Amino acid sequence: MSTATHSRPRVLILATGGTIAGKADARSAIGYDAGGVSGQDLIAGVPGLDKLATLHVEQIANIGSQNMNDGVWFALAKRIKAAFAAHEADAVVVTHGTDTMEETAFFLQTVLKSASPVVVTGAMRPSTAISADGPANLYEAVKVAVAPQAKGRGVMVVLNDTIHAARWVTKVSTTDVQTFHSINAGPIGYVDPASVRFLTPAVQAEAAVPDLTHAEGKLPRVEIIYGHSNMDARQVDHAIEDGARGIVLAGIGDGNASDEALAGLDRAVAKGLLVVRASRVGSGLVNRNVEVSDDTHGYVVSYDLNPQKARILLQVLIAGGVTDVHAVQAAFGQGLY
Numbered sequence: 001m002s003t004a005t006h007s008r009p010r011v012l013i014l015a016t017g018g019t020i021a022g023k024a025d026a027r028s029a030i031g032y033d034a035g036g037v038s039g040q041d042l043i044a045g046v047p048g049l050d051k052l053a054t055l056h057v058e059q060i061a062n063i064g065s066q067n068m069n070d071g072v073w074f075a076l077a078k079r080i081k082a083a084f085a086a087h088e089a090d091a092v093v094v095t096h097g098t099d100t101m102e103e104t105a106f107f108l109q110t111v112l113k114s115a116s117p118v119v120v121t122g123a124m125r126p127s128t129a130i131s132a133d134g135p136a137n138l139y140e141a142v143k144v145a146v147a148p149q150a151k152g153r154g155v156m157v158v159l160n161d162t163i164h165a166a167r168w169v170t171k172v173s174t175t176d177v178q179t180f181h182s183i184n185a186g187p188i189g190y191v192d193p194a195s196v197r198f199l200t201p202a203v204q205a206e207a208a209v210p211d212l213t214h215a216e217g218k219l220p221r222v223e224i225i226y227g228h229s230n231m232d233a234r235q236v237d238h239a240i241e242d243g244a245r246g247i248v249l250a251g252i253g254d255g256n257a258s259d260e261a262l263a264g265l266d267r268a269v270a271k272g273l274l275v276v277r278a279s280r281v282g283s284g285l286v287n288r289n290v291e292v293s294d295d296t297h298g299y300v301v302s303y304d305l306n307p308q309k310a311r312i313l314l315q316v317l318i319a320g321g322v323t324d325v326h327a328v329q330a331a332f333g334q335g336l337y
């Protein structure tokens with residue numbers, strides 16, 4: 001991308017696939033394959049996009065986000081960091097599948113420390129569907145990315161006229177176009193043909209995590225173990241034997257688990273694994289020392305982070321050498337006031 005002075009803001013679009021790039025499957029009336037249409041073709045299908053910004057598109061991957069992986073995450077993080085460092089772009093828009101969009105957005109939020117906007121968008125209907133939602137979402141994502149008031153807000157998710165912060169956004173419907181909600185906090189803003197309006201001031205918490213954007217390859221292994229009634233410790237013991245560095249409990253209620261499962265988690269702590277108590281419930285915070293004495297067991301709590309985001313934060317911390325239980329707990333509290 002040129003660094004010359006531009007009258008329009010410069011937006012780097014990084015395409016990774018997803019339903020937004022999905023095409024109908026000729027074998028079935030309802031089926032489609034996520035990924036397939038190129039980022040270049042996606043922007044060509046959105047009238048007026050070129051009037052919002054000078055666009056440059058790069059294809060980072062073309063996959064359904066069910067196949068999202070550390071390799072694509074690091075490729076995205078490095079490219080975004082390099083683009084901002086070289087003043088190549090004023091903002092970045094990532095096109096992505098919705099299944100793991102919240103995880104990619106949170107990973108990027110965790111490892112990037114830039115005031116320039118990064119907006120992740122996608123679609124619930126494939127590009128070939130009647131009333132495909134991708135073009136409007138892409139248009140709105142670029143519109144938010146270039147809005148002056150988007151600066152300093154970190155990584156955002158924009159779909160269906162709604163702007164979400166990476167920390168709180170989560171997918172709540174398998175099929176609805178309004179699938180993203182910001183649990184506990186609500187959306188941070190709205191975008192519509194008339195305006196981009198934020199509901200909160202721009203305060204981006206300084207992430208208490210190491211800079212990993214130069215790291216290569218894979219994040220350390222952290223398992224999520226889903227709590228349920230009649231729970232034993234077999235999965236916990238298996239994770240220990242299998243070499244996991246950490247376990248996130250998607251606990252019942254307030255991050256709870258049976259005595260048997262907790263005994264397994266204690267074995268994990270004794271073996272040097274980091275154990276984070278999160279909740280499968282979907283809203284509310286998991287606080288320390290309520291029904292479970294975290295101080296005694298040596299556990300960390302996830303506060304407002306859902307299990308899949310707690311896993312990412314723990315992976316990034318371990319990868320960066322932050323393994324002291326107090327430092328890990330402090331990092332989970334960053335972003336809360």
Ligand SMILES: NC(=O)C[C@H](N)C(=O)O
Pocket residue numbers: 017018019020034035063064065066096097098099100122123124125
């Ligand atoms: N709506 C979607 O994008 C779902 C798709 N499986 C994906 O995450 O890539």
